[in-house]
Every structure is written in C-alpha cells, then in structure tokens.
Amino acid sequence: MRKTTASKPKKKTIKKAVKILSRARKKTAQPRPVKTKAAPSYSTFQLLRGMKDILPSEAPYWQFLQKKIEELAEHFGYQFIETPILEKRDLFIRGVGRQTDIVEKEMYVFTDPGGENVCLRPEATASIARAYIEHGMLNLPQPVKLYYFGLMFRHDRPQAGRLRQFHQAGFEALGSDHSVIDAELIAAAFTFFRDIGISASIQLNSIGCASCRETFKSELITYYRSKKSLLCQNCRDRLARNPLRLLDCKEPGCEIVKEAAPQVLNFLDEACQGHFFKVVEYLDELGLPYSVNPFLVRGLDYYNRTVFEIWPDKKEAEEGQRDKEEEEREGKSPAQASLGGGGRYDGLVELLGGKQTPAVGFAIGLERVISQMKEQGLPSPKPASPQVFIAQLGEPAKRKALKLCGLLAGQIKAAAALSKDSLKAQLEIANRLDVRFAVIIGQKEVMDETVIVRDMEAGVQEIIPYKKIAQDLKRRLGLT
Numbered sequence: 001m002r003k004t005t006a007s008k009p010k011k012k013t014i015k016k017a018v019k020i021l022s023r024a025r026k027k028t029a030q031p032r033p034v035k036t037k038a039a040p041s042y043s044t045f046q047l048l049r050g051m052k053d054i055l056p057s058e059a060p061y062w063q064f065l066q067k068k069i070e071e072l073a074e075h076f077g078y079q080f081i082e083t084p085i086l087e088k089r090d091l092f093i094r095g096v097g098r099q100t101d102i103v104e105k106e107m108y109v110f111t112d113p114g115g116e117n118v119c120l121r122p123e124a125t126a127s128i129a130r131a132y133i134e135h136g137m138l139n140l141p142q143p144v145k146l147y148y149f150g151l152m153f154r155h156d157r158p159q160a161g162r163l164r165q166f167h168q169a170g171f172e173a174l175g176s177d178h179s180v181i182d183a184e185l186i187a188a189a190f191t192f193f194r195d196i197g198i199s200a201s202i203q204l205n206s207i208g209c210a211s212c213r214e215t216f217k218s219e220l221i222t223y224y225r226s227k228k229s230l231l232c233q234n235c236r237d238r239l240a241r242n243p244l245r246l247l248d249c250k251e252p253g254c255e256i257v258k259e260a261a262p263q264v265l266n267f268l269d270e271a272c273q274g275h276f277f278k279v280v281e282y283l284d285e286l287g288l289p290y291s292v293n294p295f296l297v298r299g300l301d302y303y304n305r306t307v308f309e310i311w312p313d314k315k316e317a318e319e320g321q322r323d324k325e326e327e328e329r330e331g332k333s334p335a336q337a338s339l340g341g342g343g344r345y346d347g348l349v350e351l352l353g354g355k356q357t358p359a360v361g362f363a364i365g366l367e368r369v370i371s372q373m374k375e376q377g378l379p380s381p382k383p384a385s386p387q388v389f390i391a392q393l394g395e396p397a398k399r400k401a402l403k404l405c406g407l408l409a410g411q412i413k414a415a416a417a418l419s420k421d422s423l424k425a426q427l428e429i430a431n432r433l434d435v436r437f438a439v440i441i442g443q444k445e446v447m448d449e450t451v452i453v454r455d456m457e458a459g460v461q462e463i464i465p466y467k468k469i470a471q472d473l474k475r476r477l478g479l480t
Ligand code: AMP
Pocket: 123, 154, 156, 161, 162, 163, 164, 166, 168, 337, 338, 339, 340, 341, 342, 363, 364, 365, 366, 367, 368
C-alpha cells in the first residue's frame, strides 16, 4: 500500500502547524485573567480616650450656650478675646503652679519642631494674663473685662464629667481689687445658670492673701501631721508638697479628718477679712443663694482671697437614693461635678512679668453644663430652623432653585433638597423642617419668570414674579 502524506503528516509539518497555531492563539487569546487582590480590609479608628465628638444632634445645645454666653457678656460689659490653644509650657508652670495637679500630672507637653517646649492649654486665665501684659491692656480703662470660649486639655483619668479635651467659657476682669467686682462676677456666673434653667448654688470662701495662707498652712500641716496614720497615700504626699489640697480629698477617711481641720477663714488678716465681708454683703444685697464653704480652696496656685464654685442642686429623690459611695463610684463627687469655678488672682499678672494688677475671673465647663441640663430634665434647645424651603421640579427649575438659594443667602434662612426630583418628597422635607413658606419652581414658572409661594400653615399658594421673591418673602416673614 502506498503511503499518503495526508494520512500521516510529517513531523516537521506538525511542528510548523503547532507553531502557527500557538502564534495565532497568542494573538487572539484573551488576556489571562489578572488575579485581583482581595480588597484590603482597613482597621477603623476610635476616638482617643477622654475625647468627645460633638455630633449634629448636640449642636443645638452648643449654639444655645454660645448665644447665652454672648448675651451674658454683653449684659455685663465683657469683650471677646481668643488666645491660642498652644502656649509656652512655662506660662502654666509659673502661672498655675509647679506643684498643682494640672502642672504635675495633666498637661499635654511636647517639644515643637522648632525645639520650643510648648503645651496644649489646660486653662485660659494664665493666657489671658499673658495677653493683658503683651498687648499693654494696662493702659486701657480698668478693669479690662474679657470673655472667651474654647478648648482646654487635661490628661486626667477620664470619667463622668471629666474629659481630656473639654470646652470652657470664661470671664476675667483685670485691674480692680474692689469686692464689688467679685460680687458682680459671681452674679454673672449665677445669672448664666439661672437663665438656662439649671438650679444651682454658689459655694463661697476666701483663702486670704499669701501671708494669711502661710500661717494657715503651718496650722494645717501641724493638724494633719497629727492624723497622718488616718490619711490616704495621696494626702501623705500632699502634706509635704501642697497642703491646701488636703482639703479637696474625697477619700472617706480623709473626709473625717477634714471635719475638725483648721478653717482658713479664721486666719484672714484684717484687710482680707474686710474684703470678704464686703463680697458677702453685696451677695446678700443681690439675694443670691450662696453657702460659705470653709474647705473650698481650688486647685490652682494663683488664687487669693475670694474663691467660688457653682454646684448643681440635686433633686431630693436623687439625694435620698444615692449615698456618697455610689457617687464616688460614678465619679461625681461635688468637686468633679462643679459646673464652674473661679476667684481672685491678684498676683498672677505680676508673676508673669507685668505690673501688679488685681484681677478676678471664673470659668464654666460646658460639657458638664449640657449633661446637667439633661440630668435636670430641661427641654433640649430647638435647632435653628430655616424660614423657607425651596422646592423644584425638572432640570431647568433645579438650576433656578440653585440660583435662588444663593440670592436669598444672608437675607432669609432657606433650605432646599436640590438632589431630590420628586416634589412630594421635597414638600415632606419642608413639612418636617416646620417652615412657614415653601417656594415652588416648576417648568411653567421657569418659562414665566415666576415662582409659587405656598403658605404651609394655611395651605394656600400664590404666584409671584421671580424678581420680587426676596422682597415678598421678607414681607411675609415680617422682616421688613
Ligand atoms: P477649673 O479650670 O479647674 O477651675 O474648672 C472650671 C470648670 O471647668 C469646672 O467647674 C468644670 O465644669 C470644668 N472642667 C474642669 N476640668 C474638666 C474636665 N477634665 N472635663 C470636663 N470639664 C472640666
């Protein structure tokens, strides 16, 4: 039998065909699917301990408090000042005191890229005193009355009412040693709480001047030394370093020791006594509810003479239910629950290199105020609501509505939901926002250069020329 080439291809031909085929496959073949990496799963971030986000749901509280503080400042003649959050570390070491808890344990201190030792301010009084000196405010009519609103930082153990970043609003009057300024300031603090509806009372004391305090301190040390075995470890340390702070301790054993401790009011010299009696007289005249608290000393070294704190009143039921231990567990001892505090600091300006300038001030802790408003069941402040809602139907109307939002800015508070297409959905939003008027723009209104104004309460609507809309809305809202 004759062998045919067709039935048995030559080896060479096969090789060639394979080569051609594989070349063709290479040309036409789909690219091999690239192995996609599984989407990386990133870890999330949480807030640092002791920090807090203020979410939009809480915004009405903050707007309300800011407004109240501004009104209070205007009423009592205080002017706004803002100092930086970052200051030289030594400002507080010298101002607040090296042996205070704030400086010893709580400051966020670091070296900045330029090699400067800086810190996040733990309080603002020292900064205000620095600004008073630096900007020559001594040459202004005295007292110079300033208020501020801002963030403070203390790296303390976070617990209820104690954050590492928190807001204070503060009032400082520099340049007068008259008791009437102390009384006016205490009245301003009390008015703030009364106006927002928090029931609170004033704790008042005088810690005298440096020389009264020296005599008092040595009596205090003698007394506490005799009771050393009954004290907590912290108080044993305080005995040597910061004896006034012994009176702040909330340990049950130390509280008992405190009951019989010497009282600073018995050590005031004539001038300090006279100053304190005057403050008390003015407060009596004003009918303010204060209690003299002989153990109130405050934790900052710059204070002298008048010191005070504002404490929330406890509901009777609450008082009956809770014993001290329970409060301690919750971190709500009165010292921690104070809503605000302050006092005189007649030596601070001089200590920071300025001329001797008597001064007095106080600060309110705003996070604690908000918690207290909730705790006392006060109605939550209403969010600032828009006055009108702009609704649109169709693309040309959307453009017109976008323009109208800009046109009304600064004249009328207007809301819109421009990304929505359904008129029904938009009017539902307008209803939810509780606006009195809705402005509606459709295809026809764009062509006619008009808008529809709908009275959401009465349910009636009217066609208005586009050009007259701002004027018309102002008239309807009683703004003209
Ligand atoms: P002080 O500057 O220590 O006199 O505090 C004044 C007020 O600021 C206090 O009465 C509190 O309301 C508030 N405050 C102080 N420290 C904190 C903190 N760590 N967290 C929240 N509020 C604070």
